[in-house]
Structures are given as structure tokens and as C-alpha cells.
Amino acid sequence: MSDVKKQVRSFVVENFLFGNDEGLKNDMSFLDEGIIDSTGILELVNFLEEEFSISVDDEELVPENLDSIDNVASYLERKRT
């Protein structure tokens, strides 16, 4: 697993899953699986902006970019290249 993916995963596990990552797959939809709710997505956006020094544009607030660990990792990769 890439470092970026690990970082995102540990943020999700610590902040939304009480440190328990049992059954969490990197391709699971945050919202459909109830891993993160709507307000949590915005907390995730805050984390990404601070941790990876990027700015998430409003048009980028779509499930394809932000609704799973895999999606977030590939979004970050695109943003940073």
C-alpha cells in the first residue's frame, strides 16, 4: 500500500472507526457503507488540505474523488502531479 493510502486510511480509522479497522476495504464507499457521513466528508477535506497542502475545489467535491480510500489516493496523485 502506498504511503498516501496508509495516511488516509489511518485518518479514517482513527477519526471515524474508533481505531477499529476490521472489515474496512480500500474500495468501500464511505457514504454507502456508513464509514463517514456527510459532515465527516468535509472533515476529510480539511484533513487533505492541511496534510497534503492542496486546495480541494468545489467542482472536485464528487464521489469519484472522495468516496473511498482508493478514490482519495488517486485524486491526491492527480492533484500533486
Place this chain on the structure above:
Amino acid sequence: MALDAGHNLVHEFLEKSSKNYPDKIALIQNDDRVTYSQINNQSNRLAYWLITQEVQRERIALLFENSLEYVAGYYGALKAGAVVSSISTDIKPQGLEYLLQQLEPKVLISSFRFERVLKASNLQDTSLKALVIKKPRLDWSSEDLSAFTWDEIISEQDSENPSLPIEDSELASIVFTSGSTGKPKGVMLSHENIVSNTHSICQSLCITKNDIQMVVLPFFYVMGLSLLNTHFSVGGTVVINNKFAFPATVIKQMVEECVTAFSGVPSSYAYLLHRSPLADYREELKSLRYCSQAGGHMSRSVKEELLRILPENANIHIMYGATEASARLTCLEAEQYKDKMDSIGKPIPEVTIKILNEKAKQVELGQVGELVGSGPNIMQGYWNDEKASARVLDENGYHTGDLGYQDDEGYLYLVGRKDSLLKVGGHRINPQEIEDSLMETKLVLEVVVLGVPDELLGHRLIALVTPIGEGVNPNKILEKCTARLPRYKVPSKIILVKVIPKSTSGKFDRIKCLAFIKD
């Protein structure tokens, strides 16, 4: 208005619509379209199982996201004669343990989404006898508690309405309010409270069976739940979308499903205006009959912008309410939106509002006092808390804690909370006024003004601000602010944030905001 005969219990909304419109779509979620008779059958099956658990007049806790199961669980528990308590979906283990100790429910109904919270909570030392989980993924066999899956208890049961003898004065629901300070309080609502308020809201907004309501607010919050009850009472349709974090998906679905109504709290509208393609869809939202807003004060600048961006066919209704009033107390009719933009309107049918001074005497027109509401929708009191009940309920009705006045045409205006005035230097300051001024700068998407304790001044004002666009900095905002506000009302500090901490129902979480400032 007299209530319909035989239509005085909350679950009879579903039973009546299932009888009148069995094949009509009641609920849409993702690709699922569910009819009234399907939901009624599922609720009945759950109710029969619950009856075997001897839950009549006992409490049942419902910890569920907005879904078909929430709806079936809510009406099913009521059909079984139980008192339903919906729990906030962002509850943490400690909070859940506290609520379960207070509530002493016999059964808890939940889904796999909350299994981690449930596992992390100590459920052994509570009154729970049974746990029902939809599609569990963790192993519950070793727990002392009897655990059932939703699917096993829903199958192979009778599906006639149980029609237990239940009085409309009996408790239907206990709703825990978030409360800006202190522990949550359980608001006790009877069947009559909820049924009468549901009818009043339907009348105010002219809701009919042709209405299709987009629901992005959680059902555990009374405003969200009122959307379900109002539409089920007339045979309308609700569209559940739990992805408001991605507002574009909500707007697209509103177009696809020909939605006629959208309801939100102020932050919902701030996001729709500034973080979604709402303006691009203006022409396509042809079916949208109205948008309603409640859940706190929305600034004038957002209201004006909404008027500009929403399609002409969409009216805007500003509403005001409280959990203690079942849901709503007032409504501003759409025709008055432009002229009385700052008003919360007039009381809805069956509700009376008085404005009282500290001696419980009615104030003169135009004078500020506390809004006190009365009517069949006012709660029975707070669960297990007679002292707190006595503080807010008396012969005049429910003391809202909100300060406001009435104009000479009877329209009501709010000016702030009784307990939120901040002492800064020698001045008493209403944070709402400063928040409005900051919004007027047009540089700000959302703002919350907080008082941080200060040895010299009493409080220092700090504003948490979500800026609009890239180039906005605190100095730019302060510069515009000083032109609008006297020196002592200008915040001593402005902190820019991407998101202001909120609860799941979209309201600002002032405790988290203060913690954020301390960090």
C-alpha cells in the same frame, strides 16, 4: 381544525395512505422505489415481532441512517405501542451509553453501519433485552444480549395492521435535543403532539399527495422527521439522499425525480449556493414548487441570493420551530418573502405565540421579549427531568429561550437567544448581529461568532469563517467589517476554515468550534 376521525395516531398516517394508495411510491432511495403497502407490510411484521418482546409503553431505540428500515422501524415500533427514540447517527460510544441509561429501552434497532459504535459501548449494563441489526457483519453470538438480524424477524410474520388500543395522549416519541450546553434532554412527544403539528405543517405548505420531497436532513432530527410524517399523512413521496456532502448528486436527483420540495437548514442553503451547480440547473428544476428553511437564523444575504438563483416556480418558506414544539411553530408565506425577508412569519394553524417580558407579561408591539408558544403540539415535558420541564413549561406554554418581537401586521422577528448574549467590555452583544454583518461582506460562505472568556473584557469575539473564493483573507474581511460595525462589535480575530464544525443535522456545533479555537 378538527383532526380526522380515526387518524389521530402517528402510524395511522402510513396505514391510511397504504389503504388509499397501496401501489403508490412512498419512498425512493438510490434505485429502490417502495410502495405504501410494502412499507406498511414491513412495519407490521416488525410490530408483531416487537409485540412478542412485550414492548408496549416501553422505549425502543432506533439508531439508523435515513432508509427504508428507519421508516419501517419508526412506524413498526409505534404500531407495537412502544415509544420510539431516534438516536443521532453521529453518536459516540460514551454518548450512547449515557442515552441508553437515561432512556432504558428494551430493544435497540440498528444496522451494520453502527456495529462499531455498538461494540465499543457497554451494552451489558443497560436495560436492553434485545438487539436487532440489519445485515450484521460482526459476530454477536458471544454477547449476553439476544441479537437478531433484521431479515430474520421481518420474514414470515402476519402483515395485517395490529391496531392495538392506543390513546392519542400516550407518548409516541422521546427526542433527545443536542443542547448547546450540558447533557442532552429527552423531549417527550405524544401521538397528539406529532399528529396535530403534522396537520398544521401540511396546511401551511399546502402539501398534497402530488408532492415529492427531497430529504437530506436526518430523520432523528425533528425537522427531518416532519418531512416524513407530513408526506406520509397525505400519500406523497419522499426521496432520501444521504449524500449532501456531494451536493451535485442531490441536485441531479431532484431533476431526475421531478422533486417538488426541498427543505434545509441555513448551512444546507449556503452549500447549495456556493458549493454546488444549483445555478446551472435553474432551468431544469421545473417541478420544484418550494424550498423551506428552518433550524436557525439564515442571513439576509443568503436569502437574497436564493431568490436570485432559484427558478421562478420555486417559492421560499422560512419556518421556525423547536423539538419541544414537535417540529414547527411559525411559517412565513412565500408571498411575503420579499417584503418581510427578516421575519419568521406567523404562527402555523393551532399554534399561538406570545411575546413575554421577564415578569411573564405580554410586551407592546415592536418590543423585544421571549417567544412563548402554546398549542396541541407542545411537548409533555423532558424525560425524567421535572426541574428542566418546569423551567420551560408553564400556564403560558413553552418558553423557547428565543428573543423576538412582532410588527403591527403580526409578523414575528427573532433577534437572538436569551442565553447567547455576550458581555464584551461594558457592552452586551448579540452574536447573530455580527454574523449577519460578516455575511453582508459577501466574502463569507458561513460564519459563527463565539465569545472566548477574557479576563479584562469578559469575552473576546472570535469569528470562524468559511471564505468564498481564493483571495479572501482575514484583513480583507475585517476591513469591510469595520465599515459596518462599531469598533467594539468587530471581532478581535477572524480564523479562516474550510468547514465550520457541525452536527449531523447541519447546525453549528459551538462546543467543537470553541475547542477548534483553543487548538
